[in-house]
Amino acid sequence: MRALVLGLMLATTACSLTSRLDLPPPPVAAAYPVALDGEAVPEWRAMFGDPRLQRLIALALNENRDLRIAALNAEGARAQIGIQRAQSLPNVNLDAGYTRQRQPSGVAGAGVGVTPGENTGITFGQVTAQAALTSFEIDLFGRLRAQNAAASERYLASREGQRAVRLAVIGAVADAYLAERLADEQLRLTRATLADWQDSLRLTQQRHAAGQSGGMDLAQAEGQVRQAEADLAQRQREHMQASHALVLAVGYPMLTDLPEPIDLMGQPIRTALAADTPSDLLIRRPDIMQAEHELRAANADVGAARAAFFPRLSLTGAFGFASLALQSLFQSANQSWSFSPALSVPIFRGGELKASLDLSRVRTSIAIATYEKAIQTAFREVADGLAARATFTAQLDAQKAAVAQAKRRLALTRLSHRAGVTSRLELLDAQRTLYAAQQALLSARHGELTSATALYRALGGGA
Structure with missing residues (x-):
């Protein structure tokens, strides 16, 4: 019994060969290229106000397989801590x-x-x-304590990895939902445009039968309708594929009792998010925190590899x-x-101990580079999101004005065409211009919403 007490006292007073880790300074600028005022990053339900999208995100957080795998990995890392700590006890x-x-x-x-x-x-x-x-x-030289520390840091890294996957799932469902909304609205716009152009074709056919227009006008009207029919088939395919992608992102078959969707132009997604300084990302972004814990675990592995050079005292x-x-x-x-x-x-191990130490040092260098890369990636994503936020408002305003102008032009061109002042070719051009402007407006609004989602993820989200 006295020997056991003496052994425990030696274990608690043992030295450690794990050096203190000083994190490298963030390899990015002190401020973002674009600085905008706005609201703080909210919780995801406040960020995405569409009730249909909220139901889908909540379902995905329960059913998504990537999130399940991340949670199980975290549980496995916690169990590994228990295994490692048991080696320090008699x-x-x-x-x-x-x-x-x-x-x-x-x-x-x-x-x-x-x-x-x-x-x-x-x-x-x-x-x-x-x-x-x-x-x-x-544990005279801290080998077991270093291994315990490494296991604990890897568990914390797995927890941050779980948060990162959760945030990625939220963003992926939001992106897939917005893509499905875009495809649906583009499909509806194409159908309405096709119906309008079919009416115009029937009118042209009647005028051609009455000898009031030539074959060129009829051919142009028929070509326009056929192109719209081809666009309709493409939009139908894109809508089905977007629906399949949404089901995959959610990880569960689409429910039948979901709330009615909200159109892109009326989507209540918050776009006025603001970022403080890049240093805030170090504690908000789960992927950066994950890389930091992996770096600390690698540093603890170096300490364990150093301690392996020294004698081991065991009691039986x-x-x-x-x-x-x-x-x-x-x-x-x-x-x-x-x-x-x-x-x-240890007297002779054929260079195994030194190689293990060298390997641990190399892995630490890799972990440092990974940590710095995570910071740089986060900085770039936030900067891109802020740049998008600064420019999309002006783009949308200009595109809305372009749609309004195209509508006015089409109305005037129709009056002039019926009066025989303008040609059929000019009417076709006005119709195509309006159709393209409306499609561009939908794409611009979709881009604004997806960039807001990307900025939400880049800032660490509210997951």
Whole structure:
């Protein structure tokens, strides 16, 4: 018992060969190229106000397989901590046994005055019971503590990885939903445009039959309708594919009781998000926090590799009782014990220890580069999001004005065409211009919303 207490005292006063880790300075500018005022990053339900989108995100957070895998990885890392910590504690086993044996008299009586042949043999039984301490290592140089620290940091990294996957799932569902909304509205616009152009074709056919227009006008009207029919087939395909992508992002078949969707132009997604300084990303972005914990784990591995060069002291002991009869087993005269300290000093390992240390140092350098890369990537994503926010408002205003102008032009061109002032070709051009302007407006609005979602993720989200 005194030896065990002494061993525990040595373990608590042991030194550590893990050097202190100083994180490298962020390899980015101190401020973003574009600075905008706005609201703080909200929780995801406040960010995405569409009730249909909220239902889909909530469903994905329960059903998405990537998120399940990340959660299981975190649980596995936590279990690994328990395995690693157990190596720092003594293993105590309680053993009990009974042995029955027979020895020839010539063997059993050798040296005690028993002559071979006087008896045929000796039969006896033995009962044992003992508590054994098996190979408890005294962590003199912090090898086990370094391994414990590495396991703990990797668990924290897996937790941050789970947060990163959760944020990515939210963003992926939002992006897939917006893509599905865009495809749906482009499909509706194409159908309405096709119907309008079919009406125009029927009017042209009537005028051609009455001899009021030539074959060129009829051919142009028919070509325009056929192109719209081709666009309709393309939009139908894109809408089906966008719907499939949304189901995959959610990880569950589409529900039938979802709220009615909101059009892109009326989507209540917050676009006025603001960023403070790049240093805020170091504590908000889960992928940066994950890279930091991986770096700390790699640094702890270097400490464990250094400690492997030094001697290891281990203790093995047992205390128990042994008796020929069970009823007298626990008498004081039948006590037995053993105590076996062992010292292991590495002399020659063929370069294995040095190679392990070199490998740990290389992995630490890789972890540093990964950490710095995560910061640079985050800086770029936030800068891109702020740049998008600064320009999309002007683009949308200009595109809305272009749509309004195209509508006015088409109305005037129709009046002029009916009066015989303008040609059929000019009417076709006005129709195509309006159609293209409306499609561009939908694309611009979709781009504004997806850039807001990307900025939300880049700022760390509210996950």
